[in-house]
Amino acid sequence: MYLMAEPAAQTVALAESLKSLGLTKYEALVYIALLQASEATATEIHEISGVPRASVYPVLERLSQKQLVSVSNTSPRRFNPERPDDAIESLLSSVEHDAARAKTTLNRIYSQSVRRARGDQELIWSIHGGDHIRLRLLEMLQAADENVRIIFYWDHLKGELVERLLSLKKEVKIDIITDGWSGPVPGQINVLVKAPPMEIQKEPVTNWQAGCVFIVDKKKAMVVMGSKDEGFTALYSESVGFVRFFTMYWNFFLNWG
Amino acid sequence: MYLMAEPAAQTVALAESLKSLGLTKYEALVYIALLQASEATATEIHEISGVPRASVYPVLERLSQKQLVSVSNTSPRRFNPERPDDAIESLLSSVEHDAARAKTTLNRIYSQSVRRARGDQELIWSIHGGDHIRLRLLEMLQAADENVRIIFYWDHLKGELVERLLSLKKEVKIDIITDGWSGPVPGQINVLVKAPPMEIQKEPVTNWQAGCVFIVDKKKAMVVMGSKDEGFTALYSESVGFVRFFTMYWNFFLNWG
DNA sequence: TAAATGTTGTTATCATAATAACAACAAGTG
DNA sequence: CACTTGTTGTTATTATGATAACAACATTTA
Structure with missing residues (x-):
């Protein structure tokens, strides 16, 4: 029965940055919490991050898919963060990959399109x-x-x-x-x-x-x-x-x- | 009174890629449409993209903020896309900027955190x-x-x-x-x-x-x-x-x- | 051992915010 | 006038955020 503990101002700004790398607010908060306490259990993560305990599990699952955390086979499960350098690199390279794909496709569309003859001349x-x-x-x-x-x-x-x-x-x-x-x-x-x-x-x-x-x-x-x-x-x-x-x-x- | 005309399969995939660069579905569709018909009016964009006409205006406004289109001063207004190379580059560099910021902050958090002594040894x-x-x-x-x-x-x-x-x-x-x-x-x-x-x-x-x-x-x-x-x-x-x-x-x- | 207590992990449910989609209307244009 | 443009407001729809309830299991205590 926790209210969302207000995270540090720095954490909020950080979460914003991470959002543009494709993470949600919770994913960001959980990952940050995990950096502060590696090998934490779900409950510990919940306490540090302020993310509701029940939400921590699906979030960790998604982070695991995105290869930002690994999971222990113990009970209770413990979680370990990928190191920041590698994590950011991984996220960024995925975006860069998308960007490259988009660029070629867009360029094809652009070059195929009929450029209006009168051009910019009158506007x-x-x-x-x-x-x-x-x-x-x-x-x-x-x-x-x-x-x-x-x-x-x-x-x-x-x-x-x-x-x-x-x-x-x-x-x-x-x-x-x-x-x-x-x-x-x-x-x-x-x-x-x-x-x-x-x-x-x-x-x-x-x-x-x-x-x-x-x-x-x-x-x-x-x-x-x-x-x-x-x-x-x-x-x-x-x-x-x-x-x-x-x-x-x-x-x-x-x-x- | 158009229903959303189903866009080409390619367009859908492309829109997905653009989403990870921070565009919404509509922003992507409108920008793609503009590439196909530069200097289009809002209505033309609506017809090509399938985006509801009323939605086209705020979307173009956002794209203009993001520096992906420029606007004519005529009436009706006409719109012109930034060239794909520059557009993608601009979006990507914004993400990369965020990534760099996040990386340093995360690294500071990570290095300050108390690494658990027993480490990975038992798990x-x-x-x-x-x-x-x-x-x-x-x-x-x-x-x-x-x-x-x-x-x-x-x-x-x-x-x-x-x-x-x-x-x-x-x-x-x-x-x-x-x-x-x-x-x-x-x-x-x-x-x-x-x-x-x-x-x-x-x-x-x-x-x-x-x-x-x-x-x-x-x-x-x-x-x-x-x-x-x-x-x-x-x-x-x-x-x-x-x-x-x-x-x-x-x-x-x-x-x- | 049996009952009480606490923890973990799962599921269901609800709330909220962002986006998408539509309808209606006022202003401008020919 | 007929038509288009541009604006506004309202209603879905979706993703995410947030809470509650529960079964399974472990731990404690009488």
Whole structure:
């Protein structure tokens, strides 16, 4: 007749991590308990983990299937955990296996699908999340043929961006407007250091951390905005109007002050 | 007013794989549908995936959070999938991140726990699953100091086993009884080729694929049994009685016929 | 030894939360 | 207007979490 004893805060976070490896809350708690007391009986596990005694048995059975515990033949039965390194490795490799399978299948579906002809050209796409944006941005820059125009106010990502720019073909002309530049400027890149206009600077409410425009070959544009707190959002488009608008914006910046 | 159109068998299996990467069934189906028709509207996605139209919207919202799709600003909204490679990579790396965190925390718990003194010595442990067994077996052999005795009837695992045996210290004396040996016999290993006794051979019901005994330093023993159909089970113990029993068994095999 | 007590392992039952499925409706569009 | 889109709320359905009851057995105690 136990109530679920509240587990340590650390244990809760840990259980969350283990969930994404395919364990349930109970499976996580029982395994953790077993690490603290190897060769425990079901009752001992119940006392340590706070998992109801009756639930401990099926949970241990599942853990045994997943090869995270071994069982003694004694009575009462005792249980032993697989060592953490091996256990995690085993779970992870199972996920990785699934990931690999999924990847090939998805790629086949993707390549077989009829890619819409008009493509991205007329639409404006919203992209959420820093990583997602980073990926698409680098991808877009990679495809640059003639010139790249950048308004860059983003503390993060500077290094990686420059690296990518330097890897472009030599013909590509690069213009950057930004708030600061450390180190030498490569010949291929044209940097204009400029504080952002007051209108943007004195925005005290939202803690801006990014406000960027990228225009590639006068045909594609990507705009990044957002803060660390509220997350980043980007707009991407190949539409003529969109590109024209932000080219104007770029010119405005270029000639300002 | 659609009923859930039954998706292709392939799609179901795929959805299963994606589940272990943290997607729900609907998330998987919607993403798959989007790969087949990029830039689709919610309704198109609903028609392709079979997911109820009303459910499509929240699902797409979640996928957008997870950075698997981007959204157009048109009306009606259109959706675009992240490319499979990047999508899977993104999901997987999130799991791997959790795995790494869990591993360190679990290891700390494990190392802090009071390891029971009497250890494994008196108990007999059941170990389920081929991988689990493999791990523990190699581990046990690794620790060999003086001698190893093996009765080996297991098609699988032969290569890896021999490799491990060869990596042992030169003082360790190795005796193997098995049904066949290909290639030269290293000096340090003593191989006795022997067909298994009738009593075991003529077991027609259960399709035996493994029946092995491993005795290390006359102190630890592990017995592997089972078939591919029903899965493998191993017993491991350091108990005196257990080791004595299987040493007798080993001697019986050695002198038989 | 017989009765009382406690433990183990199993089963059945119930509760809760997440997901899936459906119906209805308001807003927008041509 | 007819139609589609996007939103909301409600109802299954499932997996998991949680509790209770019980038979089998071991241990204690009179």
